Amino acid sequence: MKEQDLAQQLSDYRLPRISQQLRFLFIVFTAIGAIMLIGGFLGVQTQRVYQIYLVNFAFWTGLAQAAVAFAAVYRLTNGGWSDNFRRIGELFAAFLPVSFLLLFIILIVQGHIYPWVRDPSPDYTVWLNSTFFTIRMLVYFSVMTILSVYYVKVAVRPDIGLLKAHGTYNDSDQSGLTSRIIERLTRNWRGYEEEFRASQEKLKVLTPIFLIAYGALYTFAGIDLLMTLDPGYYSTIYGWLFVISGFYSGVVAMMMAGYFVRSKTSVGELLDKTQFHDIGKLILGFCMFTGGLVFSQYLTIWYGNIPKETGYIITRFHEAPWAVISTIVLLLAYFVPLVFLFSKKIKQTPAALFMLGILILIALWLNRFIEAVPSIWPEMTIPFGLVEVGITLGFFAAVVSCWMWLARIVPLVPAKPE
Amino acid sequence: MPSSYKLSYTKTDADLLNTLKSPSKGYWIALFILSIGLLIGAYGWGSQIYYGMGMSGKNNPVGWALYITTFVFWVGIAHSGTLISAILFLFRVRWRAPVYRSAEAVTVFALMVAGLFPLIHLGRPWVFYWMLPIPQMGEMFPNFKSPLVWDLFAVFTYLTVSSTFFILGMMPDVAILRDKFKGWKKKVYGLLALGWRGTDQQWRHYTAAYVFLAALATPLVISVHSIVSWDFAMSVVPGWHDTIFAPYFVAGAIHSGLAMVILLLIPMRKWFALKEYITDHHLASLAKLMIFTAFVVGFAYVIEFFMAWYGGDIYKRDVFLFRAFGTYWWSFWGLFLFNFILPMLFWSHKYRTSTFWLIFVSVGVSIGMWLERFVIIITSLSHEFNPFAWGFHELTITEVYIIIGSFSLFFFLFLVFSKILPVVSNWEVKEVIEPPRKK
Numbered sequence: 001m002k003e004q005d006l007a008q009q010l011s012d013y014r015l016p017r018i019s020q021q022l023r024f025l026f027i028v029f030t031a032i033g034a035i036m037l038i039g040g041f042l043g044v045q046t047q048r049v050y051q052i053y054l055v056n057f058a059f060w061t062g063l064a065q066a067a068v069a070f071a072a073v074y075r076l077t078n079g080g081w082s083d084n085f086r087r088i089g090e091l092f093a094a095f096l097p098v099s100f101l102l103l104f105i106i107l108i109v110q111g112h113i114y115p116w117v118r119d120p121s122p123d124y125t126v127w128l129n130s131t132f133f134t135i136r137m138l139v140y141f142s143v144m145t146i147l148s149v150y151y152v153k154v155a156v157r158p159d160i161g162l163l164k165a166h167g168t169y170n171d172s173d174q175s176g177l178t179s180r181i182i183e184r185l186t187r188n189w190r191g192y193e194e195e196f197r198a199s200q201e202k203l204k205v206l207t208p209i210f211l212i213a214y215g216a217l218y219t220f221a222g223i224d225l226l227m228t229l230d231p232g233y234y235s236t237i238y239g240w241l242f243v244i245s246g247f248y249s250g251v252v253a254m255m256m257a258g259y260f261v262r263s264k265t266s267v268g269e270l271l272d273k274t275q276f277h278d279i280g281k282l283i284l285g286f287c288m289f290t291g292g293l294v295f296s297q298y299l300t301i302w303y304g305n306i307p308k309e310t311g312y313i314i315t316r317f318h319e320a321p322w323a324v325i326s327t328i329v330l331l332l333a334y335f336v337p338l339v340f341l342f343s344k345k346i347k348q349t350p351a352a353l354f355m356l357g358i359l360i361l362i363a364l365w366l367n368r369f370i371e372a373v374p375s376i377w378p379e380m381t382i383p384f385g386l387v388e389v390g391i392t393l394g395f396f397a398a399v400v401s402c403w404m405w406l407a408r409i410v411p412l413v414p415a416k417p418e
Numbered sequence: 419m420p421s422s423y424k425l426s427y428t429k430t431d432a433d434l435l436n437t438l439k440s441p442s443k444g445y446w447i448a449l450f451i452l453s454i455g456l457l458i459g460a461y462g463w464g465s466q467i468y469y470g471m472g473m474s475g476k477n478n479p480v481g482w483a484l485y486i487t488t489f490v491f492w493v494g495i496a497h498s499g500t501l502i503s504a505i506l507f508l509f510r511v512r513w514r515a516p517v518y519r520s521a522e523a524v525t526v527f528a529l530m531v532a533g534l535f536p537l538i539h540l541g542r543p544w545v546f547y548w549m550l551p552i553p554q555m556g557e558m559f560p561n562f563k564s565p566l567v568w569d570l571f572a573v574f575t576y577l578t579v580s581s582t583f584f585i586l587g588m589m590p591d592v593a594i595l596r597d598k599f600k601g602w603k604k605k606v607y608g609l610l611a612l613g614w615r616g617t618d619q620q621w622r623h624y625t626a627a628y629v630f631l632a633a634l635a636t637p638l639v640i641s642v643h644s645i646v647s648w649d650f651a652m653s654v655v656p657g658w659h660d661t662i663f664a665p666y667f668v669a670g671a672i673h674s675g676l677a678m679v680i681l682l683l684i685p686m687r688k689w690f691a692l693k694e695y696i697t698d699h700h701l702a703s704l705a706k707l708m709i710f711t712a713f714v715v716g717f718a719y720v721i722e723f724f725m726a727w728y729g730g731d732i733y734k735r736d737v738f739l740f741r742a743f744g745t746y747w748w749s750f751w752g753l754f755l756f757n758f759i760l761p762m763l764f765w766s767h768k769y770r771t772s773t774f775w776l777i778f779v780s781v782g783v784s785i786g787m788w789l790e791r792f793v794i795i796i797t798s799l800s801h802e803f804n805p806f807a808w809g810f811h812e813l814t815i816t817e818v819y820i821i822i823g824s825f826s827l828f829f830f831l832f833l834v835f836s837k838i839l840p841v842v843s844n845w846e847v848k849e850v851i852e853p854p855r856k857k
Contacts, residue, residue, distance in 0.1 A: 235661045236660045236662035237661035238661075240721075300651045300663070304653070
């Protein structure tokens, strides 16, 4: 195919401008989230606002980062399974810089969230110390944000350059931030073939580094964000479980984003039944894997029955009010997908997978909720209401808007298979 | 990598028969040496049965010692077979075709060897069936809450499924042998070929069964070593009771299994002239997988230490300090060097395509993984809660004999297998090479 035609085809693979109503909805969601947060600052339901903010930060950042990492895994393993979802995963990197800014709110209000910041005790190791915690958080998330953004930049540069060189960006793309980003991304353009080769060379080195950093830093990020909420509790698998359950949510998010763009662009024909079938299998795999890890954590603690550990699971799995949520998580994240995804027909029906995806994401969000909230919420009720819904909607809108913004610039499927 | 092969269908059939030709002198010498090793092992076990468990280095507090270490080692080795044959099959990884048969043989033989160790570990091995849930005199019945009983079921299930997978995978190849040989060989291969004629209907059923078994075997890889890890993790012994044990053991098992597959493939491709089948690319792919497993186990070591410190439990902290700086310090630093640092050489293309370095690192990882189990079992038991009860394992020559015997048995079985059954899957290699057509 000639470059001109290739550019034309790629241009069709970009997400078109979304409808006015949808955009309005996202603005409203973001505004609700912001209002709740400001309310928290001003002293309205402060504890609830901050704790749900933490839950959402852990869930959405983990999801976006995992989707990018998953795309990198495809590249590293020359994976052929549902490979047309790869770029869709990479685009989640758009949320990461925003998430880095959102992190500062947690750092500022850490005294309201982490008990050991409020009452430092000589019993705690030096790990549980406000300054050290702040430094660590900044390291984890700055390193991962920079690496992810750079990684995606290298991966998409040839495509963006091709589009720009053939003038396929229209006027609405040429304004403001978007245009500046396109400009920066394509500086020193040397022609598509040359750029493609260079990008492949760079990615070869970058991909393993990125993935190793992700595995190592997110393991500890999970421990720091959520496990330290209960300073007496520790579990060696905790960090890995955080990463793997994040991966699970990332794969599901990629599938759902793929379903969303399917009808909106000509990418639809590339995201066919077989692609969904394969990503369905991957989701089933992660469902079983994550479930297996959850089980091995539970079993080890239950069997050992050491007071320091066992309290953690008794509170969450066996006592009111939290046991209800744990049961929902087990059902929706592990049992229901396990049963349904065995069916080939369901895996090949994108709409059915999408519905299942909604259930799984709700369950995985509740999973973060149940990991965090029982450690710090003092009352015997489940804190769930307008505040929680509002903040969650705000985060949801932020992630989706960032993704869509980038999907309008970057084609959803690369010009060349690698 | 279809294009990298310069093979034809006729040649693959001929090469398959070639591997089964009368063995060379070297083969007989190797077999002889291994037989001596086997005799040494048999002597060791025999004398232990005759004189009693005092012949082994086990004592109080170190009641689980080198036998269980070696048991876990062999179960671990058994994991790569199913990884390569089943998991890579499900993921449609094409480079597995020429290497998977040997990997499956490793699985089956390693499990057979591993299965002996719990028996060797028993004071009265002849009553081993007390572990099984069958009505017996004295109304003994196994305690299903015991991870040791789970282990028995896990290992037997794994052995059953992997043997079935192994035999099933060989059917079309064995049928070729049946057609080429005459006399008693024809009868034996005919029995193994299970009436294979290669009809459309048979292939249809065959491929369906193959996918099904692969899907069944995959969760088993995870479950078997998870359950082996729970033999330790279910207790409250510091250094054993860790939630990370299941995935950590599985990764370690695959790590050692990959090393063993490399160690067997390299001599095999040389002796049987299979260089065109098992190329440098295949070995390098295995080496790359080893980098990944090295990272997982290396990171698990770090997390274990971190949590021992973070958790603030004095017993746990003390055990981990003992591991790194106590009596057995060499085993801990050895395992870190062999399992994590050494495989890092494979980042370089030069090392992962060099026969010498592949062997060097694989031997290192095999030693390292044995040491890992040694560290977990022995350092924890010898340094439990009460300083008054501390004690050390004392190595005896009987244990050494039995371990030599186990290695001899494994390689003996593999050597015998390599001369009577096809070591490379002929039909799957045919699937990945260029089909014969007019140029």
